[in-house]
Each structure stands twice: as C-alpha cells, then as structure tokens.
Amino acid sequence: MVKNPVNNNELYFGKHSEIPMNEEQKAYMKMAVDLSRSGMESGKGGPFGCVIVKDGKVIGIGSNSVLETNDPTAHAEIVAIRDACRNLGHFQLDGCEVYTSCEPCPMCLGAIYWARPSKVFFANDKRDAAEAGFDDDFIYQELELPYEKRKIPFEQGMQDTAKEVFQEWILKEDKTLY
Numbered sequence: 590m591v592k593n594p595v596n597n598n599e600l601y602f603g604k605h606s607e608i609p610m611n612e613e614q615k616a617y618m619k620m621a622v623d624l625s626r627s628g629m630e631s632g633k634g635g636p637f638g639c640v641i642v643k644d645g646k647v648i649g650i651g652s653n654s655v656l657e658t659n660d661p662t663a664h665a666e667i668v669a670i671r672d673a674c675r676n677l678g679h680f681q682l683d684g685c686e687v688y689t690s691c692e693p694c695p696m697c698l699g700a701i702y703w704a705r706p707s708k709v710f711f712a713n714d715k716r717d718a719a720e721a722g723f724d725d726d727f728i729y730q731e732l733e734l735p736y737e738k739r740k741i742p743f744e745q746g747m748q749d750t751a752k753e754v755f756q757e758w759i760l761k762e763d764k765t766l767y
C-alpha cells in the first residue's frame with residue numbers, strides 16, 4: 590500500500606472494488622449510466638446519473654440538471670435523493686441502495702450520509718471526473734486543508750451568538766432528530 594506522505598492517506602492506483610456487482614446491480618448501474626448520457630445529450634447538465642433502489646424497486650432517479658435549472662447543487666445524486674424522499678414521504682433512505690454513474694462529490698457524499706441509505710455503488714471515480722474536467726477530487730483535497738488555506742477561505746466569527754440557538758435546540762423537547 591502506497592501512502593501520501595503529507596496526510597498518510599492511502600494513494601489511489603486503479604480500481605477500488607474487488608467484489609464484482611451481480612447482474613441485478615449491474616442493471617441498476619446501467620440505468621444510472623443511461624441517465625448520465627441522456628442528461629448530457631439533452632443539455633440538462635454534466636454526464637452524471639443516479640438511481641435509488643429499495644426492495645428491488647426503483648424509487649428515485651436523477652441526472653445532473655445544473656445547467657437546466659441554474660442550480661449548482663442539482664447533481665445527479667441530489668436530484669435522485671430528492672425524488673426518492675418525495676416518493677417515500679420521508680427524509681431518510683433506510684434500506685435503500687444508491688447507484689451512481691460517478692463517485693459522489695463531497696456535497697453529494699454529505700447528502701448521502703444525511704439520507705442514510707444502506708449502500709452506494711459507483712462506476713466512474715473522482716479521478717475519472719477530474720480527467721473529464723470536474724472538480725470533485727479538488728474539493729475532496731480542499732477538505733483536508735486548514736480553513737485559511739482553502740481556495741475559498743473560511744473565517745469563523747460570532748460562535749457564542751449562534752451557539753445560543755444550538756443550546757435552545759438541545760433543550761427543545763418537541764424536536765425530530767435527523
């Protein structure tokens with residue numbers, strides 16, 4: 590195993606997964622890839638597609654719609670999570686599988702963790718996305734930098750004031766945790 594000497598992270602060489610997908614899983618991934626192509630060809634957005642499956646049924650689909658909607662958050666995974674949650678009538682994706690044509694970017698990774706599906710399958714990875722001109726890997730690298738060294742610097746202020754609301758949340762009795 591080769592490691593990055595700066596942060597000791599394992600370096601990427603070649604494919605991640607050693608467990609081949611079964612035929613059903615391949616069929617869902619093919620749907621995700623088809624969505625990536627149709628979204629790209631229609632001009633909706635970049636070449637990314639996503640399918641969400643629960644108990645053998647497709648409950649959400651999405652293709653990248655950033656260009657069509659002028660929404661920088663309209664990544665395929667976000668569009669599919671919104672579709673699935675709308676269809677389920679719930680804000681979490683318990684017991685669901687996410688099939689995405691590309692490894693999720695940090696934003697989509699966050700959305701996936703918040704939605705809490707049981708598994709994620711991806712085809713292209715963040716290095717493939719970088720070769721195609723997308724910033725997914727760059728943003729992962731930014732996460733490892735101190736706030737002031739990021740391309741978009743982050744500065745903290747008024748923590749005490751904002752924390753008062755967190756204290757109110759902690760004490761609030763009628764809240765739904767998510």
Ligand SMILES: Nc1nc2[nH]cnc2c(=O)[nH]1
Nearest residue numbers: 637653664665692693694
């Ligand atoms: N995984 C993923 N990466 C992206 N990078 C830019 N757009 C997207 C997207 O929709 N999905």
